[in-house]
Amino acid sequence: MKRFIIGLLDWLFPPLCAGCNHTLVQGETLICTVCLTSFPETDTHQLVDNAITYHFAGKATITYGFALYSLRKKSHLEQVIFAMKYKNQPQIGEILGQRYGNILHQISIIQSIDAIVAIPLHPKRFKERGYNQSDFFAQGLSASLNIPFYRSCIARIRYTPSQTTKNKVERMSNLQGAFQVTDPNLLTGKHLLLVDDILTTGATLSACTNALLAAGVAKVSVATIAVVEA
Template identity: 40%
Template sequence: MQLLRTYLNDFVSLLFPRLCPACNASLVAGEKIICTDCRYNLPFTNFQEQADNIVARQFWGKLNIESAYALYYFNKGGKVQNLVHHLKYKDMPQIGNVLGEISGMQLKSHPIIAHTDLVIPVPLHKKRLKERGYNQSAHFAEGIASVLGCGVETGNLVRKVATETQTHKSRFARFKNMQEVFEVKFPDRLAGKHLLLVDDIITTGSTLEACGAALLKIPGLKLSIATIAYAE
């Protein structure tokens, strides 16, 4: 029976090959979502080894965070962009879980982030969530939390306003666009906690800054930040 199942799986793979969303190569037996070559050779930032990395510096003087991290560098037209595109627009939320697990493995020995109490994803507006069917950042959060052994908090930090796209806006325009967008519904549940706020890509940091500003109103809260990619 096991041999027959193997033959059937091989036959199905011939007709409908599983492809790596980063490089489009066929996945072989044992490879999960992302091929082995991409798992080891995508452009890692190694920000977990740099306390004053580029992402952390973006928040200096703006947001009182404990630490900041991004898994990959994002280059236009590159493999990381392919991954994020499939995660957000090709109904592949499981990519977020896998990237979260990879991040978690890097962060489990981090002197600060390893001691996270809760991982909290940047929320989508309910209209966008209905259109997409899932929040890609929530899946990234689940992957990290599964390795760090902490919880995930969704539905507490909410996006009150469906903002315009940020893609072609200046930093100041992005900041104005995000003012008063986010709200914490149950702040008492987060008081005194160390939160890891996560998103898919950080560019200017305006969205994360707005989320962080809402969260840091809570007494005793400590905040760190992690993203899938940093876009230079």
């Protein structure tokens, strides 16, 4: 009966791709195969000294920097990320995390990563949204890379307004003292992979990285779903 009801609902309200809004076919979840295979991937994981790592010069000491996709405005990828963040479809993050993990597990430098942590949301923002999309991305990476995902080891202790309308200097200033490591003993001496959804100015990742390093973390590398095209 349950299968019948699900089938009936899919017939009446067919699931649509979060990117192109076309009907999904059997075997597809949230994103269609056409979109998944057309999103512009970066090659940052193939280069130790790459544009992502350079992006943090003068802001934070990043060991490696990776981004799965290059994000263009008004693209299907932008629609997918919007759905993940604001339309209650956080499982998109897990799908993309698993996809990126399948790519990253082939490179030797990933073997030095001890654990994965996600950029946390302030409790107020978490209550508003109901979830942290970066947690889902971290879960996908953790599952495909077989690297532990550490939850709740760093907190966002200061609520900061949206960063979207601020310039680089304002974003960095806005995030001073925003993060606090809650379990330094767990993290001391480790190489962490810090993940977020989108890399724009790098202010959030830089502030979080600096808090982790100050608490005794040995190295921090970063990985995001996408990096905004310059």
